[in-house]
Amino acid sequence: MITVIIIAGRDVMRYSRQREALHNLLCSTKTHPDAEWLYLNLKKSLPNLSLGTVYRNLKQMAENGEILEISCKNSTHYDGDISRHYHIFCENCGKILDLPREYISVSVEKNNIADITGYDVLFQGICFDCKK
Amino acid sequence: MITVIIIAGRDVMRYSRQREALHNLLCSTKTHPDAEWLYLNLKKSLPNLSLGTVYRNLKQMAENGEILEISCKNSTHYDGDISRHYHIFCENCGKILDLPREYISVSVEKNNIADITGYDVLFQGICFDCKK
DNA sequence: GTGAATGCAAAAGCTTTGCACTCGA
């Protein structure tokens, strides 16, 4: 008899300087950058960094729930803040801003279409900087 | 004295068989297709149709508010139903389903971050078909 | 007739992937 034990959950992950730097940078900025921006900014401290590594790690961290992915017009942005909050896409300058939870209330009733496991609200608007 | 009158709004648009077919197809399906699907399905009745034309018209119609754009993981989907409703992305099969307005309530309070002009809620979940 | 829209194909993003090498445990 053969017993196969499948252990669910993420694979063992080794420490990597690149992934740590990526996570640190993402947590220290509020600009919701894309992969390209992260790559260019990390190049300063990690000159050998490659874009493939950035994408690989972002994908991995997003799957593990360590960071958030924000799907926006034709490109993906990332957020190191995984607390429940929402985003506003400024139609004028393209920036993505945080909209804290207290401004919004969302309630979902039971339905027979799907079991809802989560949701994301992306607002459109004109940010305070652009209004001026 | 020179008077310049700027007329806001969309440019004059000529009728085009391709655009009409695209809009008809989009309004007659509930599957929230992407450009590729629309292209392949219209090829049957418009054999000379090109993918560039599909993209050009989708972009144009979305800008005019005639159709909706749904930004999803790494590709854009479209919806011919522009009435206020929400979407569920099934994490199992990848389908996008409609979630009628009555199941959801969203309220946004005044804030000093941005003037909010609209929003989109994308739910994640497991659809009824996949649950079975 | 005029120029908006098309078809085609090339180019331009963005993202993933194969492979040899490096480095963490």
Added chain:
DNA sequence: TCGAGTGCAAAGCTTTTGCATTCAC
């Protein structure tokens, strides 16, 4: 040591664009 993670470059997708041609008005 050994295999997960990296760097590099090529490939894969999706989307845009330039240009000659077609077609709506």
